[in-house]
Amino acid sequence: MIPIFHLRLLWSFSGFDGKDIRLESGLSLSSLSSVEKISINEGRLEQEFTEEEVIELINYGIKSPRFKQLWLDNCKLPSSIKPDIIPEESRSRNIKVISSNEARFLDLISGQWRKPGDIQTITEMCSGPLIIHRDTSESVQMSVIELLVEASNHDIPIYCVTLSRSFSKIDEDGNIILSSGLSLPIITSIENMGIQTEEGREMNKHEVNGILNYVQHSQRFKELQ
Structure with missing residues (x-):
């Protein structure tokens, strides 16, 4: 079999x-x-x-x-x-x-x-793609952020994070600011990241450089999509 x-x-x-x-x-x-x-x-x-x-x-x-x-x-x-x-x-x-x-x-x-409360469950949940979608509530977005931060704090590999039309900007500290106003702090165990912008929006050079600097904090990082 x-x-x-x-x-x-x-x-x-x-x-x-x-x-x-x-x-x-x-x-x-x-x-x-x-x-x-x-x-x-x-x-x-x-x-x-x-x-x-x-x-x-x-x-x-x-x-x-x-x-x-x-x-x-x-x-x-x-x-x-x-x-x-x-x-x-x-x-x-x-x-x-x-x-x-x-x-x-x-x-x-x-x-x-x-919400996951133990290392094994956090590890399993971070083994697949996680999405922060623009159209979900702030409380739902915060749940994803909390999971990512917890995984990063324990150096648990995060397979992929996708920002689905939820990216707004990079702040002066290098954190990602979402369209909801929430902040996605630097995650140091992420392997892949996908960013889907709104139709017709093009990211400028400053934003691209900011995202590249963001992901470089993770030694596990492989691909930006």
């Missing part, structure tokens, strides 16, 4: 046909017995995932004995999930269900989304 490290559905998840994932194309994706990680980048910020859809995704994943993580990227999620519908097997296997937009994970006992 060949391991499938990561199945990423980029704006292609539509729902379920029975136990199979239904894609936007109309095709179905049956269960994969060797998948380790699934990420759904849905883009449905205006349309909330239902509790049932989240549970169906967990059930889809745990058919694989190798399955460890479900990442829900750019998804509007239910505020909580009823504990009695969360599969017991997901608890016994300690499956991580992560909302990258909010830097929170699903507590499989209570059904609440929680």
